[in-house]
Amino acid sequence: MILYDANAPGPNPTTVRLFAHERGGLEFDVVTIDLVGLENRKRRYLTDVNARGEVPALRLDDGSVVTEITAICGYFDEVAQGGRPLFGETPQERAVIHMWTRRAYLEAVLPFVNYWRGGEAAENAYRGHRILQPEARRSNRLLAERGLNQFDEDLAGGTYLAGREATMADILLYAFMATVIEGEGINWLNVPQRPNVAAWYKRMAAREASKKMLASLPAHFQN
Amino acid sequence: MILYDANAPGPNPTTVRLFAHERGGLEFDVVTIDLVGLENRKRRYLTDVNARGEVPALRLDDGSVVTEITAICGYFDEVAQGGRPLFGETPQERAVIHMWTRRAYLEAVLPFVNYWRGGEAAENAYRGHRILQPEARRSNRLLAERGLNQFDEDLAGGTYLAGREATMADILLYAFMATVIEGEGINWLNVPQRPNVAAWYKRMAAREASKKMLASLPAHFQN
Structure with a gap:
């Protein structure tokens, strides 16, 4: 997995970071996007990662990309090894x-x-x-x-x-x-x-x- | 389960109704709340069902109440008997x-x-x-x-x-x-x-x- 994170993290990237720290049991690479320079609004990011120009985004191992912080955290919660689920157990x-x-x-x-x-x-x-x-x-x-x-x-x-x-x-x-x-x-x-x-x-x-x-x-x- | 539904359904109750029809395999009672008369904003509803005064709401069998349409539909999706999950299978x-x-x-x-x-x-x-x-x-x-x-x-x-x-x-x-x-x-x-x-x-x-x-x-x- 690759997490597209931000160099000047507003609250959306921060939420995913906090979730990953709380959840544990996760392994992923990080690519840092230059939000200050609006790299996320340029054609390459829009075409390759997220047509909506939002950060964070999560590239899964099959190459597809999931965006929306609660969806990214929900996926993390399901694939983490061990630890306590933060979306509930029942x-x-x-x-x-x-x-x-x-x-x-x-x-x-x-x-x-x-x-x-x-x-x-x-x-x-x-x-x-x-x-x-x-x-x-x-x-x-x-x-x-x-x-x-x-x-x-x-x-x-x-x-x-x-x-x-x-x-x-x-x-x-x-x-x-x-x-x-x-x-x-x-x-x-x-x-x-x-x-x-x-x-x-x-x-x-x-x-x-x-x-x-x-x-x-x-x-x-x-x- | 008891679904608190509305007599003049705006889009929130309508979403839960549509979900229940699509999902199938669900059994619940329905109590109709008089939205036109603002029954949902009166003390009894606020105290007994939902302090936020929103309809729909779902009372589970242990008496607790779940609100928020996506949470109600998510619960329905998990407890429905048979059929195809509408929130995904993996x-x-x-x-x-x-x-x-x-x-x-x-x-x-x-x-x-x-x-x-x-x-x-x-x-x-x-x-x-x-x-x-x-x-x-x-x-x-x-x-x-x-x-x-x-x-x-x-x-x-x-x-x-x-x-x-x-x-x-x-x-x-x-x-x-x-x-x-x-x-x-x-x-x-x-x-x-x-x-x-x-x-x-x-x-x-x-x-x-x-x-x-x-x-x-x-x-x-x-x-």
């Missing part, structure tokens, strides 16, 4: 983790990513390669705040989103939050007024896999 | 179908649902129970158009999104498109300028499961 566990992963993405991650994409830094980074929604910046912030408020209620008395163990849902939410808090200074994502989310964030940050992931980020993500 | 198939399902949702479905939610009909239907984004209506339409244009390229020479067989990805995209085209008249979703999407849409509409799903919709979804 149909019910898999359904519950699937539910929390989707909630994390749609109720918090996507709104705060779209909020970030509404600013000038995103315009500069994408240089015309994405349709952005600066006009929806305020409502995207409200959607993200409301989503995180709901997670604060959900986490009351609990440890992780789907129960006592960290799963794909926590990895996704934490990787995105950590990357944009540390790298972009979007500090309203983690405030004392959401004590359960704050405690969960601290718990995630203390995990060995998270430390490895954070240590792998470029300097401007570690301020 | 790790690679599952990864590819997962990828296409996520692309369908994020690149087309969510933008055109958010487009619809930017209009007055949505304001009237939700009556304050959702943060809407009328200011982003135009960019949501552009995002959906661009997503569907990409699917038109992806479908060139192919039959279904993930290959020769219909999968969860097709079910999700078709159920949402059919519901809002038939029910809300959003006809720009299916135009002759996207011939491969149009042929795929016709192919999906001709399936027995789709006919059953469409026949179950209220009259205003069948004009």
Whole structure:
């Protein structure tokens, strides 16, 4: 397997890195794509790897390519040797983790990513390669705040989103939050007024896999 | 199992209905929630079924509740007796179908649902129970158009999104498109300028499961 990773990892590559550290039992080569130079938007990458120009992407041993971070992590989860599956071990566990992963993405991650994409830094980074929604910046912030408020209620008395163990849902939410808090200074994502989310964030940050992931980020993500 | 379904099925309940028809081998009771009267936003539903006020929801035999349409369908896929799995049979198939399902949702479905939610009909239907984004209506339409244009390229020479067989990805995209085209008249979703999407849409509409799903919709979804 070859993982196409990024030289300036935004939250998508970071999520796959964190997943790989948490999951263990995986062996793959890494090819680093120059996101800063928009290598991912040039013909060679679009033709050979991913017509959508997204990073990360995973080339399987038969040469085919899988994209979408949850699909890449799901594949990793199935082919890893040993360790604990992070998508669940029974149909019910898999359904519950699937539910929390989707909630994390749609109720918090996507709104705060779209909020970030509404600013000038995103315009500069994408240089015309994405349709952005600066006009929806305020409502995207409200959607993200409301989503995180709901997670604060959900986490009351609990440890992780789907129960006592960290799963794909926590990895996704934490990787995105950590990357944009540390790298972009979007500090309203983690405030004392959401004590359960704050405690969960601290718990995630203390995990060995998270430390490895954070240590792998470029300097401007570690301020 | 008990499926909490809706009396005025928007695209989310419709997706689960279509999945159940396609998958087969499932037995569950149905409780119909009065979406028109906002029963799903009242304390009883929020406390007993789904704190997020969303329909559909699936009560498992141990009393717990799973929400999120892809998680419900994923659980159905695992517990159905006989038939063909619609989420794939091998790790690679599952990864590819997962990828296409996520692309369908994020690149087309969510933008055109958010487009619809930017209009007055949505304001009237939700009556304050959702943060809407009328200011982003135009960019949501552009995002959906661009997503569907990409699917038109992806479908060139192919039959279904993930290959020769219909999968969860097709079910999700078709159920949402059919519901809002038939029910809300959003006809720009299916135009002759996207011939491969149009042929795929016709192919999906001709399936027995789709006919059953469409026949179950209220009259205003069948004009």
